[in-house]
Amino acid sequence: MLFRELNRGKCKTYLIGSEQEHIAVLVDPLREKVDRYLALLAYHGLRLDAVIDTHTHADHRSATFDLKELTGAKVIMHRKAPAPRVDLHVEDGDKIPLGELEIKVLHTPGHSPDGICLFIGDRVLTGDTLLIRGTGRCDFAGGDAGEQFDAITQKLFALPDETLVFPAHDYRGNTRSTIGEEKRLNPRVTNRTREQYIELMNNLGLPLPDNIQEVLQPNQSAVDDDRLRFPSLGELNQVRQLGAGQVRLLTEASPGPIIVDVREPEEFTGELGHIQGSILMPLKDLTARAEELSAQKERHIIVVCRAGVRSTTAAAILTGLGYEHVSNLKGGMLDWNQQQLPVERD
Ligand SMILES: [Fe+2]
Known part of the structure; x- marks a missing residue:
């Protein structure tokens, strides 16, 4: 197995390669380093088979969709990842083949709902779930400290103690740890109950990254278009949220609401289907096409x-x-599908 960290900075990108098949995957690639990754793959004679994001990143623009466009590599993320154009949605326990190698997926929500860790041979890539002597913050939208505690203590700490730990971030110059060391020495988790962990994580008082929404929204939407002005956090927080059951009831009234579906056309007719009568208006076209709704x-x-x-x-x-x-x-x-509400697929 070829294994390297490529950025040598605070954000980590890992290359995992099969020496037999000359194929590789990149995990958590950064957008500003695409050229470097391509040069490195070419130098080693590796074909990029897949690009995996361990979660939807809030602190850097992901290179997954650029690499997909440039190389044809497939994009792999957890089923709950919000972005369109993910080629393979994975779930806990799935295995991703890579030549003679096999990458096992652990679903580890907490930092974000779509968080995964990747276990391969003697090591585990822990994303922003478990860091070296730390854990990923849980205070972004969709974060959940209790879920993170469960993921760390029940899934990651169930791996053999000697398993090497490679996180997605490190701010202190560490490059690796082991599960055994983190069990004993992680100041956030060691000797803490679930309740104590939640209390700790909910009171860290960390400032939000300055440009969080400018990074998060393009990563969530795979839209990269200067003409689309992404809303601020304040504007997002004001959006009224309705559960699937509530929306279902509203659609049964007459006249019902207008349903605007902002996914890509292939998602609209894909496995999750769409709500009967909804209007397809992909997010990237929304500003240009909103006029169509103006009569209503x-x-x-x-x-x-x-x-x-x-x-x-x-x-x-x-x-x-x-x-x-x-x-x-x-x-x-x-959620709509989870609640087995009716969908159309054409
Ligand atoms: Fe993160």
Whole structure:
């Protein structure tokens, strides 16, 4: 197995390669380093088979979609990842083959709902779930300290003690640890109960990264277009959130709400389907096409996407354009399907 960390900075990108098959995956690549990655793959004679993000990143722009476009590599993320154009959605226990190697997926939510760790041979890539003598923060949207404690103590700490730990970040110049060391020496987790951990994590008082929304929203939507002004955190927080059951009830009334689905066309007709009567208006086209809704400015508009993240952005954009009665389908079509509500696929 070829294994290297490529950035030598605070954000870590790992290359895992099969020496027999001359193929590789990149885990958590940074957008500003795409050229370097491509040069490195070429130098080693490796074909990029897949790009994996361990979660939707809030602190750097991901290179996954650029690398997919440039090399044809498939993008792999957890099923709950909000972004479109993910080629393979994985779940806990899935195995990703890579030549003679096999990467096992552990679903480890907490830092974000779509967090995964990747176990391969003698090592585990722990994303922003478990850091060296630390853990990833849980105070971004969708974070959950209790879930993170469970993921760390029940999934990661169940691995053999000698398993090497490679996190997605390190701020102190460390490069690796082991599960055994973290069990004994991690100041956030060692000797803490679940309740104590939640208390600790919910009171860290860390400032939000300055440009968090400018980074997060393009990563969540795979939209990279200067003409689209992404809403601020304040605007996003004001979006009214409705659960799938509530939206279902509203659609049964007459006249019902207008349902605007902001996913890509292939998602609209894909496995999750769409709500009957919804209008497809992909997020990247929303500002240009919002005019089409202007005759109905008084009506209730409910915005829908895959996980409810892109649609929150869309709802805030519509509100900013003067639509007064806009709501979001919380949890998106993932929740809608989970609750076995009816969908159409064509
Ligand atoms: Fe992160």
